[in-house]
Amino acid sequence: MAFCLNFPLFLIVLCLISSVVSSVLPARAARIWSLGLSAVSTAANAVLFRYAARTNTAVTYLMGHYPHPWGNELRIGPLEALFSAFFSLVLFLCLLGGRRQLAVKVAPQKQHYYYVMADLVQAALLALVYTNDLFTGYVFIEICTLSSCGLLMIRETGRTILASVRYMIFSLIGSGLFLLGVILLYSITGHLLMPNLKESIGLLWSTGQYHLPLLSSICLICIGLAVKSGLFPFHLWMADTYGAAIPASSGILSGLVSKAYIFFLLKVIFDVFGVDVFYACGIHRLLYVMGAAGIIAGSVGALRENNIFRMIAFSSAAQIGYIYMGIGLSPTVGIEAALFQILAHAVTKPALFLSAGHLSDAAGRSKRFHDLQGAGYKDPFAGVAFTLAAFSMIGLPFTMGFISKYLFGMAALDGSHAKMVPTLLVLAVSTVLNTLYFARTVLRLYNKPQADDYERVRIPAHLSYVTAGIVFMAVNLLLGTLSRPLLDLLLQGVRLF
Amino acid sequence: MLQLLWESRIQAVAVLLFAVGFTTLLLHRNLIKKVIGLNIMDTAAYLFLTSIGYIPGRLSPIVADGVTDMEAYVNPLPAGLVLTGIVVSVSVTAVMLSLTLRLYRRYHTLNLDEIYRLVYAEQEDV
Structure with a gap:
């Protein structure tokens, strides 16, 4: 196994650690750290993408070499690596380009918190793109929601706080629906890892067993993620949210966070439901x-x-x-x-x-x-x-x-x-x-x-x-x-x- | 049908509670009640998960008296998922409450419509 297949796990853990470290660093150091982290992540994912595209394989990465059902898995294919590299690049550019606005509009003693949140968002983005486990996906969806809410409310005006509340309410509705869908799916299949789920769902669909629970869980998961990414008619929070936040946050939220949910949905469609079942239902x-x-x-x-x-x-x-x-x-x-x-x-x-x-x-x-x-x-x-x-x-x-x-x-x-x-x-x-x-x-x-x-x-x-x-x-x-x-x-x- | 409903009564109640929490979170104008709705919704999901994870007559999965037969214990995973979920919902609740507190200190009301009116009446701070 090539060494570069370890990169996603290293990067996710590194981002989580960095967010903790950044919280005690001065703003300047936290900024440089955060920018460096997203640059490293872009480069590492690009290397990984090159490897995956060349070998034309999608590899299942067992964390700690524990097989199913004890371990947790990542799935590393060309598409995942490409999107991670792209998301990290855009995050880097948002942080770089929004630097000046951040310095002007956010209180100096709070600026380093911004980079704590940016690191957490990056960890969540990478985990959502790479994970091969539905419940891990749920946990990182919530981490993503909380940290993007932090990116919003870093600037304390009435509008941003109100916008954060509205953003949280819609996000929580979405993740509540998603959670119920995952639980239903778990109760009829007994699996949470994507390949096992796909196998069971294919079997259940062809035999017609548990048809109604299966259908409702597919609907709940799709609608939950759609609400979170702001699909009509749940798009009205966007105007308040992006209108009130500082430009870098608006860019990260609209360009990356909502896209990560959609990418995760695509992953669920392909790896959990299976394309045939999804388009048949x-x-x-x-x-x-x-x-x-x-x-x-x-x-x-x-x-x-x-x-x-x-x-x-x-x-x-x-x-x-x-x-x-x-x-x-x-x-x-x-x-x-x-x-x-x-x-x-x-x-x-x-x-x-x-x-x-x-x-x-x-x-x-x-x-x-x-x-x-x-x-x-x-x-x-x-x-x-x-x-x-x-x-x-x-x-x-x-x-x-x-x-x-x-x-x-x-x-x-x-x-x-x-x-x-x-x-x-x-x-x-x-x-x-x-x-x-x-x-x-x-x-x-x-x-x-x-x-x-x-x-x-x-x-x-x-x-x-x-x-x-x-x-x-x-x-x-x-x-x-x-x-x-x-x-x-x-x-x-x-x-x- | 009725028998099926009776057999899965806990799950039915859980789904009902989920709907109650969901509508409260979505439609209620009072921010504190929204947070309560959120908690009802999440707890209902955990109730569902706990109830399907428990099999009557089996023990919690801790080997005590040298019984290693798998049939004697329940699957520990649903309980683990519930614990993870509780951690998530506690942190989400904390963030929501702190935001509510901020808004209340600023505008002295918990009604979302009222806050909305007050916020958009003041000059935008660009």
């Missing part, structure tokens, strides 16, 4: 309808907003809808589109939040569209980064957004006829709506205000933010133009899932 139709409704509802919500952060948050709800629509479409092309959309959104949304933070600072610390007039001139780099990310959201060519919309279109044409027309219709309508609200924002940024009250003030660029912004843009353009290798890797990964 019909729950995917519900996800499809809610996804499509979420796209429209999110876009309309974004169009009506007058606050740039809340607008981006509503657009997040729409993007989550795309992912669920892909899952509902078909088990092959639809899932591929959903996976690509997860990556595209994880690169684009944090870039939007970070740039919006800098733009609103340039506009005299206001999030209102009215005050953002001409902010693109005051902070040129943030303006460019925002514009490019907005292009990707709309789906202009050479960006990841284009490829993901293209994939959804292909998935629609590939699937059943009943879903073809509504999917294409939703895609068209949402593209128009996306264009409307993002074009409106970008035009506003580059629209010079009246000459008399306009002073040409240049905000000095911050090196950390500029670095993060450049990497975000580079990844977006690179994967948007040379998407074929990534798509091949995704397909290869899905086959091994």
